């Protein structure tokens with residue numbers, strides 16, 4: 001049980017165990033190794049007082065413990081601990097509504113739960129055992145967008161199958177979220193995650209950032225983009241790779257979007273390298289489109305949103321209104337982008353050993369123009385001598401391309417597994 005019990009409150013009506021994390025481990029071995037706990041239903045409802053929503057986990061016995069985090073305004077994650085939690089025949093709530101989806105992931109000694117909310121819902125979540133039954137209740141209390149924003153900052157989203165052992169990722173079963181859809185096969189092709197648009201930033205008359213030893217962003221990102229495409233073609237042969245550019249040509253931001261849209265991409269990945277006046281600044285950043293842009297993103301946006309018009313350079317800025325409308329219309333793109341972005345960030349920091357500057361939202365025109373989940377990656381700072389050396393080397397370019405590749409592959413697997421299980425049950 002490689003679990004951090006410090007962050008878990010021990011439930012089960014045995015409140016005295018709450019005091020001691022070590023006892024929590026003993027407790028879970030002695031109390032529940034033999035009895036099978038059955039989770040037969042998860043239901044959702046609006047609170048009768050109108051102040052929020054409730055998700056109820058219908059257990060026939062109390063579980064050992066649980067944990068709740070809320071890494072984003074529209075994502076609540078829980079981990080339910082108890083040996084032998086059985087979910088045969090489980091009924092899950094229908095998709096859609098304020099609580100859009102409840103997904104369960106069977107982990108080694110627990111269940112991971114993702115609860116996706118509508119983008120316009122602002123709630124704060126807490127969980128507690130129902131006094132009248134063995135059920136576990138997740139209460140979501142309405143709050144302001146600002147409060148939720150501040151509250152969610154403290155949590156890092158869990159990626160359930162990376163969370164255990166990446167080598168065992170295939171052992172994870174996801175429980176079907178809905179009844180089988182009879183029309184599934186007809187739409188199955190459209191649901192496949194099978195076209196990826198790789199966008200090497202800049203090119204031609206637009207060199208992008210100029211770094212240490214006059215390294216040009218356009219050259220570094222083209223090399224990484226091509227390697228990424230090669231990895232996808234080799235290891236994900238069912239995926240169609242489309243490049244917005246494959247050589248040193250200039251393509252404007254709008255044309256990049258229309259290439260992506262014409263090919264009906266499932267994901268748009270724009271690859272860039274950063275620059276800054278202070279050579280000590282380094283690290284990777286992954287951006288997806290959105291309103292909640294940080295001050296530090298402004299500088300990068302100015303560089304990446306440059307429009308070249310008849311020899312003149314100007315910055316095209318997306319207005320708050322444009323971004324707001326985008327967020328309302330494309331919440332699905334945003335949540336997918338955010339999820340892949342966090343997987344990518346994980347790969348950069350944990351597998352590729354880069355300094356991570358995090359996952360951020362910003363108003364990039366190139367992402368706005370592509371009507372699909374879309375990310376902009378800054379692979380590092382060419383103005384930092386050590387990152388310049390790394391990113392200019394064949395070795396460094398392979399490391400970055402394979403980190404991007406792995407996160408795309410992992411997301412594709414997760415996505416298709418959810419589609420498969422939905423269709424075959």
Ligand SMILES: [Zn+2]
Nearest residue numbers: 201208272273
């Ligand atoms: Zn760039």
